[in-house]
Amino acid sequence: xxxxxxxxxxxxxxxxxxxxxxVDFRGERTIYVHTxxxxxxxxxxxxDADLQYNFLSDICADDLLPDFPxxxxxxxxxxxxxxxxxxxxxxAEDPEDGPETVGDVWPVxxxxxxxxxxxxxxxxxxxxxxxxxxxxxxxxxxxLRKDYPLGYEEVQxxxxxxxxxxxxxxxxx
Amino acid sequence: xxxxxxxxxxQELTVEELRAKFGTxxxxxxxxxxxxxxMGPQHxxxxxxxxxLLELDGETVVNLAPDIGFLHTGIEKTMESxxxxxGLVLTDRMDYLSPMSNNLGYILAVEKLLGVxxxxxxxxxxxxxxxLARVSSHLVWLGTHALxxxxxxxxxxxxxxxxxxxxxxxxxxxxxxxxxxxxxxxLWRDLxxxxxxxxxxxxxxxxxxxxxxxxxxxxxxxxxxxxKGVGVVSAEQAVAWGMTGPxxxxxxxxxxxxxxxxxxxxxxxxxxxxxxxxGDVYARYRCRMEEMRxxxxxxxxxxxxxxxxxxxxxxxxxxxxxxxxxxxxxEAVIHHFKLWTEGFDAPEGFVYQSVESPxxxxxxxxxGDGGPKPARVHFRTPSYVNLAxxxxxxxxAFVADVVAIIGSIDIVLGEIDR
Numbered sequence: 150x151x152x153x154x155x156x157x158x159x160x161x162x163x164x165x166x167x168x169x170x171x172v173d174f175r176g177e178r179t180i181y182v183h184t185x186x187x188x189x190x191x192x193x194x195x196x197d198a199d200l201q202y203n204f205l206s207d208i209c210a211d212d213l214l215p216d217f218p219x220x221x222x223x224x225x226x227x228x229x230x231x232x233x234x235x236x237x238x239x240x241a242e243d244p245e246d247g248p249e250t251v252g253d254v255w256p257v258x259x260x261x262x263x264x265x266x267x268x269x270x271x272x273x274x275x276x277x278x279x280x281x282x283x284x285x286x287x288x289x290x291x292x293l294r295k296d297y298p299l300g301y302e303e304v305q306x307x308x309x310x311x312x313x314x315x316x317x318x319x320x321x322x
Numbered sequence: 323x324x325x326x327x328x329x330x331x332x333q334e335l336t337v338e339e340l341r342a343k344f345g346t347x348x349x350x351x352x353x354x355x356x357x358x359x360x361m362g363p364q365h366x367x368x369x370x371x372x373x374x375l376l377e378l379d380g381e382t383v384v385n386l387a388p389d390i391g392f393l394h395t396g397i398e399k400t401m402e403s404x405x406x407x408x409g410l411v412l413t414d415r416m417d418y419l420s421p422m423s424n425n426l427g428y429i430l431a432v433e434k435l436l437g438v439x440x441x442x443x444x445x446x447x448x449x450x451x452x453x454l455a456r457v458s459s460h461l462v463w464l465g466t467h468a469l470x471x472x473x474x475x476x477x478x479x480x481x482x483x484x485x486x487x488x489x490x491x492x493x494x495x496x497x498x499x500x501x502x503x504x505x506x507x508x509l510w511r512d513l514x515x516x517x518x519x520x521x522x523x524x525x526x527x528x529x530x531x532x533x534x535x536x537x538x539x540x541x542x543x544x545x546x547x548x549x550k551g552v553g554v555v556s557a558e559q560a561v562a563w564g565m566t567g568p569x570x571x572x573x574x575x576x577x578x579x580x581x582x583x584x585x586x587x588x589x590x591x592x593x594x595x596x597x598x599x600x601g602d603v604y605a606r607y608r609c610r611m612e613e614m615r616x617x618x619x620x621x622x623x624x625x626x627x628x629x630x631x632x633x634x635x636x637x638x639x640x641x642x643x644x645x646x647x648x649x650x651x652x653e654a655v656i657h658h659f660k661l662w663t664e665g666f667d668a669p670e671g672f673v674y675q676s677v678e679s680p681x682x683x684x685x686x687x688x689x690g691d692g693g694p695k696p697a698r699v700h701f702r703t704p705s706y707v708n709l710a711x712x713x714x715x716x717x718x719a720f721v722a723d724v725v726a727i728i729g730s731i732d733i734v735l736g737e738i739d740r
Contacts, residue, residue, distance in 0.1 A: 174671045175434050203561050204577075206676065207702035209687050223687065225674055225702070229561065229575065232582050236674065257564035260710035268398070283391035283739055292399050293698075299403055 152233045153178045159200060163193050179223075179236045187224070187239050188249040194226060194235070195254055202226040202235065205255035208262060210241070210269045214295035218242040220271050224251070241271050250276035268293040356384055359721075363392050367470045367725040370735030372709075374724070381720050386713045390706075393739035401699040405665035406432050406506060409699065414500040416703065417737040419462050422448075422455035422491075423679035425504040427701075430585055431675035431686040432506045435668045438640065444508045444633045445587045450521070450624040451494065451503065452586075452677075453617040457528070458487040459680035460610050464535060467607070467729035471548045476538050483531055490520050506666075507641040508634030518625060525622055532614055539607070549604040553715040553727035556601055563711035566704050567682025568613060569731050572606035574599035579678040586677075590627075591620045603730040610732075640666050665694035672698075681705050681732050701740060705733040 153173075157180065160168055167190060170181040182190050194202040206225040213219060220241035227234050241247045250273040252259040259278060265271050266279040270291035273279065281288060290297055305313045357378045363371040371392035377385035397416060401409040413428045414421040426448055433439065440448070465480035488498040493514055495503035503510050539545045555565070560573040570577060578595040580588040596612035598605035634641040642661050643654035668690035676685035682704030691697040708731045715731075716724050 175437065175673050177673060179672075205564055206683065207674075207685060207687065207700075207707075209698075209700040209702075211672075211689060211698050223672075223674075225685070225687070229577050229582075234583070234674070255564070256562050257707060257710050260707070261564075264706075281391075283394040285391075292396060297399075299399065 152231060156180070156194070156200060156235060159197055160190060160193065164189065177234070177236060179238050181238050181240075184239045184241060184248050187237065188251055188254065190237065191224070191226075191251045191254045199231075200228060201230045202228045202233075204229050205251070205257055205261070206234075208258060208265055210265045210271050210293075212269060212293065212295045220244050220247070220269070222248055222265065222271060244269070244271045247271040247273050249274045252276055267291070270294060361721075361724075363389075368728060368735075369466060369733055372728075372733065372735055372738075374712075376721065376724070378721065383716050383719050383721065383724060386716045386724070388709055388712055390709070390735075390738050393735050395740065397740045398699050398701065402696060405694045406668060406696060407661075407665060409696065410505070411500065411502050413701075414502055415736060416701065416740055417459075417679060417681070417684070417705070417734050418499060419734055420452075420455040420459040420680045421499060421501050422452045422503070423459075423677060423684055425502065426452050426586065427675060427677040427679070427684045427686045428688075429504045429506060430677065431673055431688040432668070434673045434675050435671065435688055435690050436506065436640065436666075437669075438507060438635055438637065440508055440586070441632055441635060442587070442629045443631045446624050446628050447509060447513060447633065448504055448586050449588065449591070450621050450628075451491075453620045453624070454487050454490060454521070454524075456617045456680045457614050458484045460614050461487075463610060463680075463729075463732045464539075464607075467726075467732075468539065468545075470725050470729045471545065473539065473542075473545065476535060479531070479534065479538075483528065486524060490517070490524070493517060493520065505634075505641070507637060508632075512633045518628075521621065521625060525618055525625075528618055529615065532611065536611060540611075546604065548723075548726055549607060549730075550600075550602060552603045552719060552723045553730060554600070554602045555711060555715050559714060560601070560711070563714065564707045565682070565711055565731075566707065567678070567680070567732075568596075568606055568609040569682065569708055571596065572598045572609045573601035579676055579683060583676075585675070591623050593619050603726050606730045667692060667694055668696070676702070679704055681734065681737070682708060703737040703740065705731075705735075706738045706740075709733055709738060 157171060164186060167183045167186045168180060169183060172179045194200050204227040206227050209223050211221040213221065218240040222239050222241055224237040226237065239248050250258060250262055259276055262273045262276050263279055263282045267282040267284055268291055303313050359376045359378055360373060361376055362368040362373040373389040375387045375389060376383055397412045401412055410425060410428060413424040417424050461480040461484040465477035468476035491501055492498045493516060495501040495510065555573055557573045557575050560570050561575060574597060576595060576597055581595055593616045596609045598608050638657040643657050647654035648658060670690055670692045672689040674685060674687045676683050683702065684704055685702035687700040688696055689698040715727050
């Protein structure tokens, strides 16, 4: 039986309403899962004897700024015994109230979720070790968000000289 | 930890705060007095700017936490403002020891998004160069790993052979390290004619050189003492902590992306995946040494079966026209102008493409929004994920063993921090 179809059937059998959408693009299958039940679905996918998604490749988030829900989190799963890849995608309407952590399903998720929080600001419920990983402790904002500027020095003109000068980091008298 | 609201206040952390900060999934042992030691970021054996926070009982590691980010350059953010072709140069700078693998992972993701496939000749050339990069990366690993374990001479021999490979890269791409040779739809240009004799010569002398390295290390009693039974990680732990590459195969899990999900025509090559079962530093060392030999096999098969034909696909919307056509074809001039001013549009959607880099699974998540620039680029870099299992490997080891363990997972900080 086709592994792609088997996954959908298994999830539907255990949690009938959890799948929001199934998309195939360039030979990759993406299953949109209801945000509240991502941990249960992951547990099922890992423990089911026919699926065995024992390897979590990656967690990464998307910022789709003008759209709502604004954030989407991708879970790239791989099954070493079945040699099959799968992507789960959940929406995060409020980044402060993101999906539940899957750290107890795959321990490495704790580490991967840290990166997502640091750079995109999606908070995973139950992950106690979210901290600044790449950026300094006192950094403000999350740089991979679309509304975060790429960073450049503002040009001073005579009409706004004082205003920009006040924001410059060099020492003042 | 709460942040100070006063921006000028210098933050001094107490030991408790540091412990709270670094308690990442690891239990803090008892109430006993332990010493906290900060190792790095300027430590020679951390292979860059990695800082480790060690909690020590005497000389035994009770707890360890990596602190990273000193080399963060915002590559993912920068790439969102670059066109697909221009973003390529940034991938070289992540894993600077094997830029070819990064190029390949990114380019395959772009091609997957576009729905095109490289020509047979380009695919074989890509495989040959990626395998050469694997050998050169493993040579740096062996040299620096041996240097960490106080074996100075191995380093000098390894860099001699690496220099030869970098000369080949320079001949092909015009650059020793930051090659950017693979392009969407093919290659920058075809191979020069000196390429094949140079690689043949390399294939001739390299097996005996690998035997030389092994003569220095494989049965060396000091080497065995420092590596056997150190940093053991079981197969279950390795999979659960997302380890990939030789570090995973050293624990007996037979997973190589080149075999499991072949890309760029790897299914046509006959090679073995070296496997060890001990899961210690020595097993990972054995895996990498054997991998070099297998890479030589792949390179030889690639050279023997190098097909003729074009290296770029026939699509002027993606691949710039050859220089010779610009003089007499108006169409070529238009395509050239459009490509270098606007780039090409990729469809809406997202793809995930992984390749087997020398360190493990290197993957690129790419989301296009229909325009000439990617909406989101994310790299799953093997060093970053392999580093997550450093605490479980180092627990109970000596401080000197931590150095051996870091060397054995072969981290590159440019790739971790991105």
